[in-house]
Amino acid sequence: xxxxxxxxxxxxxxxxxxxxxxxxxxxxxxxxxxxxxxxxxxxxxxxxxxxxxxxxxxxxxxxxxxxxxxxxxxxxxxxxxxxxxxxxxxxxxxxxxxxx
Amino acid sequence: xxxxxxxxxxxxxxxxxxxxxxxxxxxxxxxxxxxxxxxxxxxxxxxxxxxxxxxxxxxxxxxxxxxxxxxxxxxxxxxxxxxxxxxxxxxxxxxxxxxx
DNA sequence: CCGTATCCGGGGCGATACTG
DNA sequence: CAGTATCGCCCCGGATACGG
Numbered sequence: 254x255x256x257x258x259x260x261x262x263x264x265x266x267x268x269x270x271x272x273x274x275x276x277x278x279x280x281x282x283x284x285x286x287x288x289x290x291x292x293x294x295x296x297x298x299x300x301x302x303x304x305x306x307x308x309x310x311x312x313x314x315x316x317x318x319x320x321x322x323x324x325x326x327x328x329x330x331x332x333x334x335x336x337x338x339x340x341x342x343x344x345x346x347x348x349x350x351x352x353x
Numbered sequence: 354x355x356x357x358x359x360x361x362x363x364x365x366x367x368x369x370x371x372x373x374x375x376x377x378x379x380x381x382x383x384x385x386x387x388x389x390x391x392x393x394x395x396x397x398x399x400x401x402x403x404x405x406x407x408x409x410x411x412x413x414x415x416x417x418x419x420x421x422x423x424x425x426x427x428x429x430x431x432x433x434x435x436x437x438x439x440x441x442x443x444x445x446x447x448x449x450x451x452x453x
Numbered sequence: 454c455c456g457t458a459t460c461c462g463g464g465g466c467g468a469t470a471c472t473g
Numbered sequence: 474c475a476g477t478a479t480c481g482c483c484c485c486g487g488a489t490a491c492g493g
Contacts, residue, residue, distance in 0.1 A: 334431035
């Protein structure tokens with residue numbers, strides 16, 4: 254379970270959801286608040302944990318893509334369920350995380 | 354998503370899984386590494402987020418029970434999927450988190 | 454374009470002791 | 474039994490600058 258810990262892990266996973274293959278910069282742009290450091294860090298951790306695959310294309314303009322591994326794909330149902338749950342949040346929204 | 358962040362949130366949820374109603378001490382004993390502080394803290398946060406309900410029985414020996422709210426129950430499918438995924442972890446276990 | 458390196462502050466997390 | 478209080482470390486996470 255420790256694998257899913259981290260501020261951005263789930264968010265990144267959601268973007269890789271469904272077998273998407275995204276470049277570094279695409280991920281960066283897709284996730285507004287994230288910094289390069291965090292993105293690369295969380296990606297590397299997930300790579301080490303074997304749920305994300307890193308594909309390097311040796312080109313003059315560097316190009317690196319990320320996608321889910323097989324085991325990562327196995328997370329999809331869970332991710333999906335989580336998503337379904339999240340969007341069904343009832344209106345009861347006191348103010349759990351006011352960001353100043 | 355921030356709701357599920359935290360070292361122990363998921364673990365606690367797994368113990369409340371399936372509509373279980375547990376006392377504070379039961380949870381404490383069920384989760385080996387946790388401290389009282391962490392248990393109460395995470396519990397309170399989840400309560401504030403509306404996924405855990407707190408039931409106080411006013412007795413001479415205090416008795417407080419915790420269970421999932423309706424919205425918390427809605428997490429069960431996701432939790433289940435997560436669990437299924439976790440136990441299907443392939444043998445590929447390099448050494449992601451060596452704890453010294 | 455895709456990273457790595459470094460600095461830094463806040464708070465998550467833990468251990469311990471005390472209360473009703 | 475079920476918390477509250479306090480202290481402190483560590484490391485997560487953000488900003489910035491630099492390298493291939």
